[in-house]
Amino acid sequence: MQVIALYSNKGGVGKTASAVNLAYLAAQSGYRTLLCDLDPQSSATFYFRVKPKLKKQARGLTNPGKAIDASIKGTDYENLDLLPADFSHRNLDLTFNDAKNSKDRLRRVLRPLRRDYDLVFLDSPPTINILAENIFRAADHLLVPLIPTTLSVRTFEQLQAFLKENRYKTRMLHSFLSMVDRRKKLQREAEIEIRNRFDNVLTASIPYLSLVEQMGIMREPVPVYAPRSTAARGYVALWAEVRAIIDGDR
Amino acid sequence: MTATLFRVFEPVDQSVLARLLGETFAVVEEAGQSHDTTYLDTFDWRLFNRSSALLLSENTLTLAPLVGSNETLQIDVDRRPVFSWDLPAGPFRKQVEGMLEMRALLVRAQAKTLTTVFRALNDDQKTVCRVAVDAVTLETGSDTAETFIRLLPLRGYDRDAAEIADLLSASGAIELASGDLYFAVMAAAGQQPGGYQPKPVVPLDPTMRADAAMKALLRAELEVIQINEPYLVQDIDTEFLHDYRVALRRARSALAEVKGVFPADTTRRLRTDLQVANQFSNELRDLDVYLLSEERYRAMLPSQLRDGIAPLFDHLRARRAAALVEMVEALASSEYRRVMADWAAFLDEPLPSRAASRIGSRPVLEVASRRIYKQVRQVLKDGRAITAESPDEMLHALRIECKKLRYLMELFSGLYEPKEINGLIKQLRTLQGNLGDFNDLSVQEAYLMRTAAEMATRRQPTPDTLMAIGALVAALDAERAVVRGAFGDTFDAFAASENRERFKLAFGSSRDAF
Structure with missing residues (x-):
């Protein structure tokens, strides 16, 4: 089982859309995949039409292994399950502060699933608090969407510095360009700057399209409702690169 | 759920x-x-x-x-x-x-x-x-x-x-x-899963005439033979022949061991015929057994000799191919066809209104129990006579007596309470396992020595091959000594008083005593 976290300390960069579409494509490729919705806004949960309501018996369970097992829901797609947002909301965030080894909590919660899934995608909220450190420890790879702006360069540098300072393997860090609008001159310049400055930027990029935003209406991954679109092709190319990374890791 | x-x-x-x-x-x-x-x-x-x-x-x-x-x-x-x-x-x-x-x-x-x-x-x-x-x-x-x-x-x-x-x-x-x-x-698809029984248990009415019961038993064995026969030529796996031969031997054993049920000349004729039929495949079955043991034999050898043994198995495979052709020809021969037709005709003959002999007219349960119990006592007597110094022949003789007992118990198992008879068969099987291993090892050693001599005259075996065969004979002989050493305890367990008591309860009458 490998854990891939879609992470950014900025909001609105396309984390959830990327997590949903990558998880879908991974499942289609035959990987037994779990998408964990760690974002209290529960957008991923909403996209998969899962009701954000916690089962009564799962609530307040002291054994996180049992709690997570009872909370996982099958999606409409083969090989793809979802851990709804309310699980993390109730079982992780609240306890992070009081549990011992609180930075390891997420990793330990996921451990019982290692025989059930080949891949786990974490869709995380924009944060750099204790939840972020839980994500860093649980993940084998961090995948950071970058909007081509000068500001992104700065925040990404901050993240790199933080990981280095806290002795995380910088090898686990990857980024890709997200919400790219090549009609904008400033973005084209920023893209060049980003690609020159960082050596861990994947080749594939995701265009800025209203089609992606329609996911909220369609409530399906982009490759399902617009398989031939530029956006779908972008996610397919991105998944191909991510797949090469995880297969190389095995 | x-x-x-x-x-x-x-x-x-x-x-x-x-x-x-x-x-x-x-x-x-x-x-x-x-x-x-x-x-x-x-x-x-x-x-x-x-x-x-x-x-x-x-x-x-x-x-x-x-x-x-x-x-x-x-x-x-x-x-x-x-x-x-x-x-x-x-x-x-x-x-x-x-x-x-x-x-x-x-x-x-x-x-x-x-x-x-x-x-x-x-x-x-x-x-x-x-x-x-x-x-x-x-x-x-x-x-x-x-x-x-x-x-x-x-x-x-x-x-x-x-x-x-x-x-x-x-x-x-x-x-x-x-x-x-x-x-x-x-x-x-017209298939009956589990429908084939290599050792059919024929349900018998304990009071039926012994000759009628024997015919029913023999007919069941003939069926097993006829089911397997067409597959022998196809050579799909070794077990069609095995089941076929077991049925032949069970039938022959039934005729030999329960004497006096049919007219003596009929019994004699059928026994000879069945033995002839069995001989047609003796060599093929022996070779099957050696070839099935190939991996086990290789594992017995020191690693530097393992490749040396390959020519032996090539030789055995060539001989098996020839033995298969011989058996196929024998099965097509008029003699074999006559034997099988004769047997089927005998089974199809209506029973005479009065049995041909006194024993044939007795209830089958009585005949079977007497015969089985007599055989139990024979096995116990022969076994007790064997000491650590006894010659191999005595063990081989005991093995034959045990085999007879096994066939009798299995043939007539439909007469007895399944749990009880199967429990007793299991006891016997343990003893047979020891005797069978001892016999197999003796036969295999002799066979390997003969084959080595044969290869030496006809082919040019390399020193490696001869050494490997020698090492194999040594390994088999060491195992044989272990098996021989275990006989005493194995027999004592079989002959323990509670076991004797169980046999007596199942087959003995009050007049019989050990």
């Missing part, structure tokens, strides 16, 4: 399924695909007898439990496997080889399945369960498809799946256990 397999009695498409599920769920068709499935099992149903089904569909081989909740195993294969050793090494093969041993997989049924997968949606248009509809048509059967519905619940939506199961039941679908698809296919 909710049933996940249903049988329905009409073709099911989207509109039919929507009707079956009522207003509660919407139905969307997801995918359809057609595939051929080949059902594999051995001639004697070794997989079925262990509640397993082996299915080949495209390149995927599936080992599925027919009952219970054992894990389903899958692997991909290039072509249809015949023996367990055709499978790639791994847990799948390990599981299968334990059940198959040396038997070949035969095609027991072939079915074409048209599978259509539907999704059942709730009010949020969320898929809550997949519903697969299988239309199964037999390759050899009629053209009408049988329709099955499988529920494939989604994680976290068990309650919806249970509701769908209830809706299907309410609309007339029949709930099935998961293995029932297998039974439906087998029935349609």
